[in-house]
Amino acid sequence: MSTQNAVAANTTTKTKTPSRKDKISIWKALIRYRWLYLMMVPGIAYYLVFHYVPMGGLLIAFKKYNLVKGIWGSEWVGFANFKTVFDSPDFPNLIRNTLLISIYRILFNMLPDVLLALILNEIRVQWFKKAIQTVTYGPYFLSWVIVYGLTFSFLAPDAGLISTWWRDHTGETLNLLTDKDWFRPIIILTDIWKSTGFGAIIYLAALATINQELYEAAVVDGAGRWRQLWHITLPGIREVFVLLLILRIGHILDAGFDQIYIFLNARVYEVGDIIDTWVFRRGIEQLDFSVAAAVNFFKSVIGFVLVITANKIAKKLGGSGIW
Known part of the structure; x- marks a missing residue:
C-alpha cells in the first residue's frame, strides 16, 4: 500500500x-x-x-x-482619517448628491446611447449615416470647459440667448445656472449631449456582430421591423448593455468630477457638492492628503463590492457578466 x-x-x-x-x-x-x-x-x-x-x-x-517626513516617516493613526470623514457633517449630503447624480446618469444616459445606435443602424444611406455619426460623436472630444462656455452663452442671466429671449417675452430674469432645482437637470442634459455619440458607437459595434441570417429567417417567418427589433436586435446588444451597466455601477461614487467642478457654484453646493469636489478642496486646497486618500480608499472598496455584486446578479439572470 x-x-x-x-x-x-x-x-x-x-x-x-x-x-x-x-x-x-x-x-x-x-x-x-x-x-x-x-x-x-x-x-x-x-x-x-x-x-x-x-x-x-x-x-x-x-x-x-507630513510632506517633509514623507510616506514612511509620517505617523500612523490607524482609522482616524476614516472617522474624520464619516463624522463630518457634510458627509451625508455628499453621499446623497453623489448617488443621485450617478443614478441619474445611469438611468438617463444609457438609453439615449441605445436609441441613437438603433436609429443609425436603420439608416441605409451611408453618407447621411456618417454625417449624423460625425455630428453626434464630435462633442465627445470637447473639454468640459468648452461645454460650460457654450452652456453659459445660452443660460447666462444677462447675456445668454435663452435668458435674453425669456426676459424679452416674460419680463422675468432667468438664472438657471445658480438655481438649485435646475443644477442636476443641466448636468444630465449636457452630459447626454456630450457623450451620447460615443456610447452609440459601442452599441453600433455590437449590432455589427449580429448574424444577418437571423433577420432573413425572421422575414421569411413574417416578422416585421418591430418584431425583429425585439427578438433579434435588442437581445444581440444585451450583453454589451449589461457589461456597461456593471462598469457604471462600479463607478457609482464617481459622479464626474470634471463636469461638476466646472459647473459648481456657491449657490448650488447643497445639491451639487459631491465626494470628489469635497476631496479636492480638502486634499489639494487644504493640503489634508490623508483624509482625501481615506475617502478614495473608501470609494474603491465600495466600487469593488458593487462590481462583484452586479456581476453575480447578471450571471444569475442569465447574462455572461464581465468574467
Missing part, C-alpha cells in the same frame, strides 16, 4: 513539474509571438507605473501625512 502511495505521489509531482519539452514549447511560443508580446509592453508598463505602483500611496490613508 505504501508503495502505491509513493508511486501516486511521484506521478503527481511529475504532472505538476513542467517537463523540458513544455519549457521548450513555451520558449518557442515566446519567440514566435515576440512582436505581439513586445507590443504589449507599453500597455503593461503604463498600468504598472500609473495604476499599480501608486497604490502604495494608499498608506497615507492610515497615517497623518
Whole structure:
C-alpha cells in the first residue's frame, strides 16, 4: 500500500513539474509571438507605473501625512482619517448628491446611447449615416470647459440667448445656472449631449456582430421591423448593455468630477457638492492628503463590492457578466 502511495505521489509531482519539452514549447511560443508580446509592453508598463505602483500611496490613508517626513516617516493613526470623514457633517449630503447624480446618469444616459445606435443602424444611406455619426460623436472630444462656455452663452442671466429671449417675452430674469432645482437637470442634459455619440458607437459595434441570417429567417417567418427589433436586435446588444451597466455601477461614487467642478457654484453646493469636489478642496486646497486618500480608499472598496455584486446578479439572470 505504501508503495502505491509513493508511486501516486511521484506521478503527481511529475504532472505538476513542467517537463523540458513544455519549457521548450513555451520558449518557442515566446519567440514566435515576440512582436505581439513586445507590443504589449507599453500597455503593461503604463498600468504598472500609473495604476499599480501608486497604490502604495494608499498608506497615507492610515497615517497623518507630513510632506517633509514623507510616506514612511509620517505617523500612523490607524482609522482616524476614516472617522474624520464619516463624522463630518457634510458627509451625508455628499453621499446623497453623489448617488443621485450617478443614478441619474445611469438611468438617463444609457438609453439615449441605445436609441441613437438603433436609429443609425436603420439608416441605409451611408453618407447621411456618417454625417449624423460625425455630428453626434464630435462633442465627445470637447473639454468640459468648452461645454460650460457654450452652456453659459445660452443660460447666462444677462447675456445668454435663452435668458435674453425669456426676459424679452416674460419680463422675468432667468438664472438657471445658480438655481438649485435646475443644477442636476443641466448636468444630465449636457452630459447626454456630450457623450451620447460615443456610447452609440459601442452599441453600433455590437449590432455589427449580429448574424444577418437571423433577420432573413425572421422575414421569411413574417416578422416585421418591430418584431425583429425585439427578438433579434435588442437581445444581440444585451450583453454589451449589461457589461456597461456593471462598469457604471462600479463607478457609482464617481459622479464626474470634471463636469461638476466646472459647473459648481456657491449657490448650488447643497445639491451639487459631491465626494470628489469635497476631496479636492480638502486634499489639494487644504493640503489634508490623508483624509482625501481615506475617502478614495473608501470609494474603491465600495466600487469593488458593487462590481462583484452586479456581476453575480447578471450571471444569475442569465447574462455572461464581465468574467
